[in-house]
Each structure stands twice: as C-alpha cells, then as structure tokens.
Amino acid sequence: MNRRLSIIIFCLVVGSGIFLPRFALAYTLQKLDIAKSGDFVLGPGKTELSLDPGDSVIQELYITNRVGERRVFKVEVEDFTGSDDPAEAIKLLGQERGPYSLKDYIKPEQSEFILEHGERMILPVQISIPIDAQPGGLYGSILVSTAPPKEDFEISDNVAAGQMKLVTRVGSLFFVRVKGEVVEDGVLESITMASPGKTVYESGPVRFRLAYRNRGSVYLTPYGKIEITNLLGKKIGEAIVDPWFVMPGSLRSREVDWDRAMLFGRYRAKASINRGYGDVIDQKVTVFWVIPWKRIALIAAIFTIISWFLLWLKSKIHFTINVSVKPAKLSKSLKTSSKDDFDSQLTPDQNQENKDEPTSKDTI
Template identity: 30%
Template sequence: MVEAQEKEGIRIQPAIIEEQIGPGGSFSSKLQITNISAEQKTFYLVKRDIKTLSPQGSPIFAAEGEKADFEISPWIQFENKPLILGPGETREISFTIVVPPDAAPGGHFGGIFAALATEQPKTTGISIGYQVGTIINLRVSGEVIEEAQLSEFRSERLIYGKPKVVFLAKVENFGNVLVRPHGILEIFDFLGKKEAEISVNTEGAAVFPKTDREYKVSWESDKFLIGPYKAAVSLVYGQDGQQTVYDTASFWILPLQTLLLIAGALIISIFGAVFLIRFFVRKKLRQILKHDGAVPVVRRHKAATFLPLFVLITVLTLALLLLVILFLLFA
C-alpha cells in the first residue's frame, strides 16, 4: 500500500495492512513514521482494537482495556519506547503479530497509531479517537463464514418530479469476516426497457462482521421520463466473489408542471369541444326549424343541459387535486 495517514505533523505508511495467518502463526512487518513538521518531535505508539464501524464506515476503536469481539491488539508486539524524530525525518518501526493457537477463525481488526508525546491517548472509543495510524485487517484461517443479506433496498422517495433519484441499499453481514459487496443497479421503465445501469460500491467500502451498512446510489437523467419505474440491484461479495444478493424497488417519475399543463389543456379542450358541439347543434336546429316554419321551443330547464359537462369538469379537477396532494406527500 502506498497510502499514508497524515495529521498534526505525522505521516504513517502504509495506511492499511491486510494479511491471512493460521492459528499459532505469526507475521512481521514495518511501518514508516515521518515527522512532516518543521521542528523535532517525540512520538509514541499505541495499539487498539476496532470494535465496529460507524454508519459512514469509519472505524470505532475500543477503549484501553475494553474487550472487543474481533480483537487483535494483544497479539501485536513492538518496542514500546519514545520515538524522537527531527524535521522531515523518517524512521522504520518493526512489529510482529503472533496469533494464538486457539484464535477464533475469521476477521480480527485493529490499528497501530502514533501520537505526540505531549498528548494523551483518547480512550473514549469514538470513531475520531485515532486517525493517524495503520489499520490492520487480519484473517485467521479456519471456519470462515461469509454470509450477507440485502436487508433493505428502496428509493428515498416514492414519487419524483424529475429523473433525479437516490437509492439506499442496506447490507447486513452475518459472517465473521469483512465483506465488500459491489455490483450494478439497473433501472427499467414500465415496458421493461433498460433506462440506466450504475455501478455500486466501486470504492470497496466494507461491512463489519455482525453489523450492517447502508450504501447510497444516485441516478440522474436529462431525458423526459414519466410513469412507473423499477430498479434492480445485484451485488456480489466474498473472497472469490461467488456470493450474490439481489432485490428490486419501484418508484414513480411524475413531472408535476407537465402534468398540470396536460390536465389544464385537457379540461379546456373538453369544455371547448362540448361548447362547440352545442353551438353547432343549436345553429343547425334553428336552421331546420326556420326552414320548416316551426317555432323553436324554449326549455325552462336549460341549465340542466350543462350537468354532464359540469360533472366531467368536476371529476377532472378532483383528479388533478388528488395528483397534486400525492405529489406533495411523497415527493
């Protein structure tokens, strides 16, 4: 790994170490610690277990002496003495991980961190307690369980006014090792035509054992889209990528302004068509009666002839109001 952690004049390389060791085995490596400040400083090393991850994926470290389910800190050995570095100086620090013969198989997680000698280690266990250090992901061979489930997949809202949709996929890890689900999300219209395909978790964000994690996927299109749509997500995980989870979700795209214009134009068109039909029918009737010399009969209940038109316009108006209410509630 060429990544490094930097903060407050300290740089540590590598940022992450991942290894697989059998029970009773050992592993040795080195860290490079650099003083990137302009003055001499004294550092010391600390080791901590990672007990879980935050919803954002940041490690949450156990307090000193706190028991963690996937501990590794008791297995880490290094020379515990102050490290004095001049400006820009880099020093290599050796460490060894000795796995007990009875170590539980699966993932074990922790870190080695550097701090200024004038600072005190933060033991609150919050995710920001340690930021400058090397994260260690150790897999102990044995009965490794890789089991995950897509416990939830949905769009943030049911109805969208335009094709700008956010999807949420929650993956739950029932195993004893990290899983890094990744795959694709496909979007189809009501005819089954594929509208889009989006990659999911390309950065490889992991789910800690016995926890869940929510992945957010965004989709936006410049096309004019309307109607019901279906999203299907397929994720693979596991050391060989042979495990798969799949789920679907439905949502609507209803552009309110366009629908209002269409509904308004429809009401006006129907009203105008009925008015024109009545006008031409009456005109033709007067012509026929005048030609035959008959006297037109004046109806007293003339207003009743407008009843069908009134009912039609009322129904369309109520439907339009219902559409607006649904949009405001779900969009």
Template identity: 30%
Template sequence: MKKVEKFLKLSIVFFIFFVLFLALFIPFEEIKAFDWPEGLTIKPAKTEVSLLADEDFSGLVRLINNQPIDLFVEVKVEDLSIWDGLQEIYPLSLVDNYSPQDFIKPAYNSFYIKAQEEFVLPVDISLPDFLPAGSYYGVLMFSVTSANQPSSQAKVITRLGSVFLIRLEGNNIKEEGRIINLSLYDSKKITTELPQYFEVVFKNTGNVHLNPAGRIEIFRFGQLIGEVPVGIFPAYPGLDNRIKVLWSSPLQSDFSKIGFYQANLRMYLGYGNEYQEFKTFFIVMPKTILIPILIILSFIFLGLFFKLFSRLFKN
C-alpha cells in the first residue's frame, strides 16, 4: 500500500511539474490591426489648444469625401472617452458643471459633401469663467451616411471623430508623469515568437495632459538588433495611459531568434527637460526548436520516473 501511495505522489509531482514547464511557452495570440473606413478623411484628427481664462479660439476641421457618391454628415459634440486597457473611462466625468457641448461650438449641425469634394467646418471654443486651470476635452463626432440612400432601406452609418484637447492656463498647472511599465503586449516573459508589439504604460500624476515620446532599443545577448520610436501620444491626467508600439524584427530564421532579450526605453516625459529610462527582459524559444527539446526532456523525465518507480517496487 505504501508503494502505491509513493507511486501516486510521484505521478502527481511529475504531472504538475510538466504542465507548469509547458505553460511557460504558450504562444501569445496575434494582434490584428483595426482598419478604419476610408470613405471620409478628417483633418486634423486632433487639435490641441492652449488658452488663457479670457481667451477664445476659432479653428477649422476639413472633411474630404473620397467616395464617388454624395454624403450626408451629422455633427455632435461628445465627451472624450478613453480605453485604459481594462475599461472605457471618461477623464472629466467628475468635473462639476462641465460639458464639452458648452464650449465647443461647430458652425453647422449637419451638411452635405458632394462626391470627391471637401467641406470646411468652422469650430469655435470658449471656456466658461468658472473652470479651474487644467485640461479639458471634447470630440466632434461625425455620423456619415449616403445622401442618396432610399429611406426604405436600413441606413449604414459610419462614425468618425476629431478630438479637441484644451489646456486652460493658470497658477495651479501641474505637469508631472512617469513610466510605470514596459512589457511585451501580452505581458509574457517567455514566448515562442518575437513580439510584434511592446506596451508602454505612462502615469500622468499632474492636472494637464502631456505629450511624451521616446525610443525603444532591443538587445539580444547584449547586442543591439533594432530600435523603434514611441511616437508622441496624449497622456491624460490621473490615468495609466497605455500605448502599443509596433516592432518589425530583422531576425528571420528560428535559430537566430533564440535568446535572452533586453528592451530599453528612453522617454521624454512631455514637460521641461524631464527624461526617464525603463528596462524589461524576455526570452524567446521558437516552437520548431522548443518541441524537440521538450520531447527529449520528456523522455529524460520518464526515464527518471520509471527508474524511481522500479526502485520502489524492488524495496
């Protein structure tokens, strides 16, 4: 009976160890890019404005119809929503008496754009006096449909937006932020494929949006094999701002991909002359090489297991 118990315990230990060993090398899923509709082009997609308390702003948004049909466009001002990696949040949802509809004023609420032509939409911004210094946001949302679509048919509506980032200057402006993480996009430390994306997480601890930017250098066994820029991106106050960075690896063969990697990020924090560096490490073991190694190790473990098993019954 004792020999059977020992056998069962060894079997459980072996099974757990083997499963954990394999789990380290589960490949991450491929991230597919999202394609935006090409029927309407909006310029600019983002407008940044810095205003004093008694200052107004007038700007223009150009909408270019790239299709061979006339388009009907409806305009609505909405709150800016941000995906923080876990949920959709509204940065200014807790600000009292605030609504972007109160200060972002498009000249028209709807209009037509003829085929292959453009429409210029004037936009005025005027902040109310009661708002404290800081950042305020809004989005011009354009709902686009075909101008000649019969009313009896179901409408296909395309929604596109132009973001407005307004900075209200004052004595209480606080510019502060830092990198809190750099990782592979799926957060794995051991993977069977070279990463397509890195993820940078930037924490804005001030009260105005920042525009950080930087560069990631990738090393394999200490040798530089590539670098990728981290383009300027808006970092909103109080949030863990996440940016996905695409990397096209120069390594082609599976054998050349094996290794211990280090990624070094150097980033301008978006204010003054403040910079920060951040590092991460990961291991790459391609499946074409990993599988034979696992098979060999499996035979070794099985041999050791049966050797221990035979000794138990001899005793």
C-alpha cells in the first residue's frame, strides 16, 4: 500500500513538472531597507536574446517599491516599433500589433500584485518562440504602472479623496533575434550640429547630432567616435560614441557632447561610425567655429580705454611744456618791440645823428 502511494506521489510530481508552466509560483519577494523617494524602479531596462525557432527561455524583472506606501502594480505587454522621427527612439503600439510582434510570445507570471514600501518582486517572464518563426527580429515591452490599493481610497460625494495620482508607466524592452538568414543594412546619414543652423559657438561644450538609418530586418547597434581637428588639420580631441539601438525601418539620431578649454577658430569634426555588423565604417564631416566674442569685446574695450587714457595724458604733458616756453618767447618779443618803439619816437635828425656818431670800434 505504501509503495503504491509513493508511486502515485512520484507520478504527480513528475507530471506537474511536465504540464505546469515552467515559472508556476516562481516569483519571489525581497524586503529591502530603502528610503522613501516617491517612485518605483523596474529593471533591467533592456534585454537582448538570440534564439532558435522553438526555443523557450525565462528572464527576470525586478520591481522595487520606493513610493513610501503600499501600492498595487499592474503589468502589461505591448509591441513597439521604430520611428522616422530621429528624436523618437521607439513608438509603443498599445493594443496594436507591430510589424515585428513579440507580444504573443512573451508572458509575465503575474499581471497584478501588491508591494509594501521597500519590497522588491523578482518577476519571471517567459519568452517562447514558435517552431515556425521566421528569422529576424521580434520586439516587445513589459510595462509596469502603479496606484494605491482601492481599499485605501476614501469616497466622498462620488469623488476619490485619497492620495491617488497619475504615475508614468515604466517599461522594459525586449529585443529577440530569431536565428537564421537576416538582412543587416544600415548607414550613417549625417553629422550636424545639434542646434539647427548653428555653426558658431562662443565656447564649449559643442554638441553634435548623428543620424543613422536602419534599412534592414533586424535592429542594429552602431557605435564609433568623432575626431576634432583645427584649421591646420591637427587632431586636438575626440568624442566617443557609445552603442545605441536603431529599429528596422527607422531613422534615429544620437547627440554627443565634446568640450575643451580655450577654443578659438575653425574646427572640423569627422564621425567614424561602425554600422554594427561586418565591421563596416561610415564617415561624415561637419565644420563649426568657436569665437569667444564676449572675451574679444572685453579685451577690445580695455585696449580702447588704455589708448584713450594715453592720448589724454600725452595732450596734458604737451600743454604744460607750451605754458613754460611761452613766457620766454614773450619776453624776447617785448625787448624787440621796446627798441623799435624807442627808435620810432626819435626825430629824423636824431636818427641821423645816431647813425653819424662814431661807435667805440671807430674811435679805437
């Protein structure tokens, strides 16, 4: 009898392992000692997988309540796609199915749960790829939102008077590549200054904008660097461009800052971007100027003031010399005038006598 019961129990255990979902009752809760910050955290923000048709894997998400009170969390699945707007990384599609849909193949264990402040849920998420899936990329997201539990509301005159407030959803993106022959085709379209039409800066930092287009069937992660050279062609610095993802059929931009002290003149920025496959590198160039006009204006103002002061000082010194010299000239002029005036007062006969009177030289 005991042997028969043991066999039955063994069969039930084995059967439950085969027929029940792989993550049944697999979620766990952790209690953390964390301060109140009025928000919650979802991680990781991005998961990349490369799977064969028919594969099934489990990934874990971490949801941590830092709101400061008990909260209800809701978990949803949505597809996302790329965008032709370079400033928009992705577009969430809501109930709509995307061209590279993953939403039917991704299943979180729980769709709704409650966490106290400081609690963290480790939530299993199962990704199962159909056996007949075509090679390429599949893209979906797990979105988590929160609100106070319903029992925490106080209803007065049909109006909720609790602490309810709107909270932006937080998402975790899943990038799944189904192995097989795919089309990888991307290109760096341009490098420009981040501010449209602005090519002259007063000082750093200088911000560049890269635009990359993905024309293939799978997402790409381009990366590279931007080299800066001066008017003489000498390299004076570079900015590293970290990898960023670009969805199929989309154009995405990336802004990169570069800074250096004491910039002046014309500079050339050359972007060298690896396409993210095949070690293919695209290069684009842009030109910008750095003219610290405020410093130049200040120096010019100081120079003008000094020049004016020197001219003023010179004029004062010249005037003083003129005043000291003029009395001597005036005295000589007066002496000459006195002799002439004396001669003019003599009669013609007296003048003639003065001319005929022998001088001391004639007497000698």
